[in-house]
Amino acid sequence: SVLTQPPSASGTPGQRVTISCSGSSSNIGSNTVNWYQQLPGTAPKLLISFDNQRPSGVPDRFSGSKSGTSASLAISGLQSEDEADYYCAAWDDRLYWVFGGGTKLTVL
């Protein structure tokens, strides 16, 4: 994948976890980052757009940030229902969309 994410992450209920996403100057470095949550067997759901904006209905436990060519998704007050796959994405100036390989979050 063009964007690099750790394949897995974990935390216990109530903890704060972060998931990183690393790109380059042509994607994250010059365009905004978005994040998706995919629960097992379902379609992805938009969690964060424009680097750090939550669409209506997304709990404020989810937050996004970006610095240079890297971005992060933070989940605070971890809950069992947060167990899912998380993907970052961005538009690349070379005229295509790029996604991260996905991070599987396990709530211990």
Next chain:
Amino acid sequence: QVQLVESGGGLVKPGGSLRLSCAASGFTFSDYYLAWIRQAPGKGLEWVSYISSSGSSIYYADSVEGRFTISRDNAKKFLNLQLNSLRAEDTAVYYCARDNGGNGDSGDAFDIWGHGTMVTVSS
């Protein structure tokens, strides 16, 4: 409500063709950019193609360029994807997704997704 519903998936032999459709409802279809994004079994998301609100600008992933064709019918509120010269590696769930821009402009994310349609390429 705002909804995208894909159809047209199925089993096809290598080298064969398939046409996927995505029916939209609940929003002004002609105002939005749209995309096809796929997910191979057990794998991550892969962007396939992207089309502007008017259909005048079209983009493809290198992996499908020259084999797949995206199109849209704004009057009927349908997004289509013609898949030709299919390969085993095209096996995936294909999602239709709406760009969050609106007003004819591109946004920065995909805010509405369909449930997906499965394409299996196998002899």
